[in-house]
Amino acid sequence: MAGGSAAQLRRGFSALKPGVSWPPRLRLRGLPFSATEADVRAFLQGFELARTADDKGDVEIIRRSVDGLPxxxxxxxxxxWEEACRARREKQRAYLGNRWIEMYVDWSPDWHREGPI
Structure with a gap:
């Protein structure tokens, strides 16, 4: 399902997480440690982002639970899903600063909160 269409991703998501209603989410990897939410929004300019149900925002920088470092x-x-797939297709391995960014579909609501990274 790595390169799947939006319809395939939607079906897979529904099967894995029935009844879950958070917006589709991509995990970006390879960001410069100095990157901010505003930098990520600029990187994704032209794509329609959505706020989370708990109003965390449309972009969330992941920090280590031990010391808060990015x-x-x-x-x-x-x-x-169409917008998430389009962003992944068009921005996969694009550069943010001097780093190229990998983008993955993220299925779990809180993978980064399940333990220290």
Missing amino acids: TGHAFAYFKD
Whole structure:
């Protein structure tokens, strides 16, 4: 399902997480440690992002639970699967600063909160 269409991702997501209603989310990996939410939003300019139900925002920089330092990962929430797939297709391995960014579909609601990174 790595390169799947939006319809395939939606079906897979529904099967794995029935009844879950958070917006589609991509995990970005390889961010410069100095990257901010605003930097990630600028990187994703032209794509329609969506706020989370708990109003965390449309982009979330992931920090280590031990000391709060950035991990080089972030979440970006999108309005729908089509937009998330388009962003992944168009921005996979694009550069943010001097780092190229990998983008993955993230299925779990809180993978980064399940323990220290």
